[in-house]
Amino acid sequence: MLSHLPEADNAKQRLSSALNSNINGKDELRLLRVTDPESVAVESLYNGPKIKLPLDRNQIEILIDAFKKGKQLHAKYVLVVLHETRRLLLQKANINHASTSTAKQITICGDIHGNIENLFTIFYKNGLPGVDNPYVFNGDFVDRGAHSVEVAMVLFSCFIVHPNDVYLNRGNHEDHIMNARYGFIKEVMFKYKEYASKICRLFEDVWSQLPLATVIDTKVFVAHGGISDKVDLGLVSKLNRCKFKSVLRPPHNVNLIDDINKQKTSLEQQKSILEWRQVLDLLWSDPKNQKGCTANTFRGGGCYFGEDTTTMFLEKNGLTLLVRSHECKQVGYEFTHHEKVLTIFSASNYYGEGTNKGAYINLDKDLKPHIVQFSATKASKGKRLTTNQRVSLAEESALKDLREKIYALRLELTREFKKYDPQATKFITITEWCDCLSAVLKMDLPWRTLRPKLARGTSSGLVMYESTFDMFKIQYKYSEVRARIKKR
Numbered sequence: 001m002l003s004h005l006p007e008a009d010n011a012k013q014r015l016s017s018a019l020n021s022n023i024n025g026k027d028e029l030r031l032l033r034v035t036d037p038e039s040v041a042v043e044s045l046y047n048g049p050k051i052k053l054p055l056d057r058n059q060i061e062i063l064i065d066a067f068k069k070g071k072q073l074h075a076k077y078v079l080v081v082l083h084e085t086r087r088l089l090l091q092k093a094n095i096n097h098a099s100t101s102t103a104k105q106i107t108i109c110g111d112i113h114g115n116i117e118n119l120f121t122i123f124y125k126n127g128l129p130g131v132d133n134p135y136v137f138n139g140d141f142v143d144r145g146a147h148s149v150e151v152a153m154v155l156f157s158c159f160i161v162h163p164n165d166v167y168l169n170r171g172n173h174e175d176h177i178m179n180a181r182y183g184f185i186k187e188v189m190f191k192y193k194e195y196a197s198k199i200c201r202l203f204e205d206v207w208s209q210l211p212l213a214t215v216i217d218t219k220v221f222v223a224h225g226g227i228s229d230k231v232d233l234g235l236v237s238k239l240n241r242c243k244f245k246s247v248l249r250p251p252h253n254v255n256l257i258d259d260i261n262k263q264k265t266s267l268e269q270q271k272s273i274l275e276w277r278q279v280l281d282l283l284w285s286d287p288k289n290q291k292g293c294t295a296n297t298f299r300g301g302g303c304y305f306g307e308d309t310t311t312m313f314l315e316k317n318g319l320t321l322l323v324r325s326h327e328c329k330q331v332g333y334e335f336t337h338h339e340k341v342l343t344i345f346s347a348s349n350y351y352g353e354g355t356n357k358g359a360y361i362n363l364d365k366d367l368k369p370h371i372v373q374f375s376a377t378k379a380s381k382g383k384r385l386t387t388n389q390r391v392s393l394a395e396e397s398a399l400k401d402l403r404e405k406i407y408a409l410r411l412e413l414t415r416e417f418k419k420y421d422p423q424a425t426k427f428i429t430i431t432e433w434c435d436c437l438s439a440v441l442k443m444d445l446p447w448r449t450l451r452p453k454l455a456r457g458t459s460s461g462l463v464m465y466e467s468t469f470d471m472f473k474i475q476y477k478y479s480e481v482r483a484r485i486k487k488r
Helices: 011-020 025-034 057-068 075-089 116-126 148-161 176-182 184-209 233-238 254-259 267-284 307-316 387-394 397-408 410-419 430-441 447-454 479-486
Strands: 095-098 105-109 135-137 166-168 213-216 220-222 293-295 303-305 321-324 333-336 341-344 358-364 369-374 427-429 462-464
Touching (some): 025 184, 057 148, 095 233, 116 148, 176 184, 233 267, 307 321, 397 430, 410 430, 430 447, 430 462
Parallel strands (some): 095 213
Antiparallel strands (some): 293 303, 333 341, 358 369, 427 462
16 A cells, blocks of 8 residues: 555555544544555556656656646646655644744735636745745635646645645634535546546545644744634643544534533533634634624624733733634735734735735744735736626636625625615615625626626616625624524
């Protein structure tokens, strides 16, 4: 089993490593058997890139060049990369600790979401990862974009070659339930046909092995979503992250959460629920201009955390800055909470060509963040898409995210709508409706063309503005659960 790997990395030692990481031995043997790369034959006509361990920089460059030419990595080599990534991840702590002492800087990237052009642009501008060029990739590598497999393969290959200089944080989309909804599983099935189940099964396990956060020079905390007033880094560092295959699946019946203070649950159940909440908050939370923490109802997980929560968390842990991702920003980044929180988003053109810039952070040895903005383009560089083409792009998986964002900002939008409706008719003109969306969402989208997809109109050109929310209300399974938690 896995005989193509070096002797030191054979299945027996993998099993031993897994057992030391609190993984069930029988489950481990079953996983190794089901996903064994040796069970997949490479056809003689295959002319794509090949993977041979130990990986090196030359192989990474060949892999990137092949992906630029539109070639696909064979299923056997996908499994090889995943197994080697998993082996190395099993040796990592829940919280990475990175340093700028050698390179005198470190680069932090946000969401990439399967857009390989963004990753290529970052590497073109900033260089490939290495000892002298460390990176933190802050989650959401996959989903939405059409090249999620390729993005994951490049990132994982870089990690394999430089496991102490490439830091991978888990995002909320490194989750098989999210993958089923937002396109990654569909992509794997389309590209790998009869081998898709093996690959999806191994990806699911690798996601659970990813560290939950990275601390840079003991002062900068990097996590995908954010924090809450319940996040305890001591607890985070000790929990068994591998058991959370999906963060959207609580470890026990959610009704038990209400009973924690009533002492109706066992100590083990209470511990498991508290650990789950740590992971949920780190991966799903968002900063907000408010006090304290409130339920993040539109996402269905994590919380909205205020500046007071940020200040308390930073002071308690001796930190100076919280870097997070998780939200598309029109210019690629955003400072909030008096520059104590920095959001970085690395997927440019997220809603279509020209809709937003991507960005990454160069953090120097003094821990001062330098923002680099970019807009990735394909071979047709400089060619502006038509309005209809932009709408077509937005109507794919990213349109789901747009609807959620609109619903999340419903209070702000409603206030803006009502400014144009002093008589409370519940109707405004389409121009006024477009102006409101542009003002609140701060996105340059063809709102007039999108209107039929977002709100109901009348034959006289008016818009029933309340229908902007009624048509696309997002019902999340765990919203009420989170609300009950916060009442404790």
